[in-house]
Amino acid sequence: MTEDEPQTDAETEKEPKTGAKDTSESQATSQLDLGDFKVLIVEDFPFIAALVATCLREMGVGKVVTAEHGKTALTKIQSMNQFENDNNIDVVILDWLMPEMDGRQLLKAIRTHKSDSIRFLPVIVCSAYTSETLVKESRDLGANEVVVKPISAGELARRIQYVINNPRPYVKNQSFFGPDRRRQKRPFEGKDKRVNKPQDIKNNHEQN
């Protein structure tokens, strides 16, 4: 599938898992159950990769996959996310500086991929560069979030929560494909859809 086609009603109205809190419940925060989540860590330094993997497992992530650089990561993504299904990788945690294929190249390959279950994949860039340039560059290449090293469990959890709770619409123009770089105040409510008239986009932003 190369385009984001509207989903069937059945998919759109999929019920939450048993035990999940109902929408009508009070504004109390709900606990995320990450047991069905699969997270890919792309990190060339085995010590850090193992550390992040254990952190994620402690937080309840059901499956953690690792790749030592972008090349192996891309192979894994292509094989696991070729088609949309429950076994897809859900989130990628991506180191920026790596041998072979670095974070920059992998992010580019993800965002330009023809498969929807790959190009829409949430990517959290994890970098030791603290400069504004890196944040801007990774955003311009389509990163969803940026975490600055050294990693703390709290910061990692916050970014994962943000990706789950506040997904931004994706924007495509001649030079960019990725999450809208303008933060939304409210989450999108409705079926999957694609708009391409400037007025529609403007309206969507005003509504959200």
Added chain:
Amino acid sequence: MNKTNSDKVEMYHRINRLRLKAGLPVHGPAGVIDPKTVKKAQAHIDDKEEEYTDEVRDVLEKLSESWKAFKKDGKQNAEQWIEKIYNYSNNVKDLTSMYDHDLMTHFGLSLREFCEDIDIEREEHHVIVQAHIDVMWVTYEQQLRSDSSEKAEELKKVVAIAIDKYS
């Protein structure tokens, strides 16, 4: 004004599949990861500090071996070795910054940055790399942590002088 293809912007709104997968309805209050599990995860990071000494030694050894190989090979494979040194110095920086070994972080970052602009044919630049590796080993052997102690300032000066004189 005529619209061209370059003006075309498409916006994709998608159902929040991740919330569904996390057991929450698509719309509703923000979900949180159980804070107790986050605390346990941080405790794991803290506990791993025990392995810091062995890990940093391992990376420093790989760094030194790559440098030796670079000098032995001459121009042959030079770029490949410098890339390895760049990556290992980045690993040193990542590892040491996690556990607040600031002086080692300083040298890891400094060497990584130097590798970005190194002229592999200039002997003077080789002196600078060697100076970095030497002070990193001293920092490791003497278990120097802070980057503002008297000894730390002395070692930082060694590298600064080498950079000033030879770059």
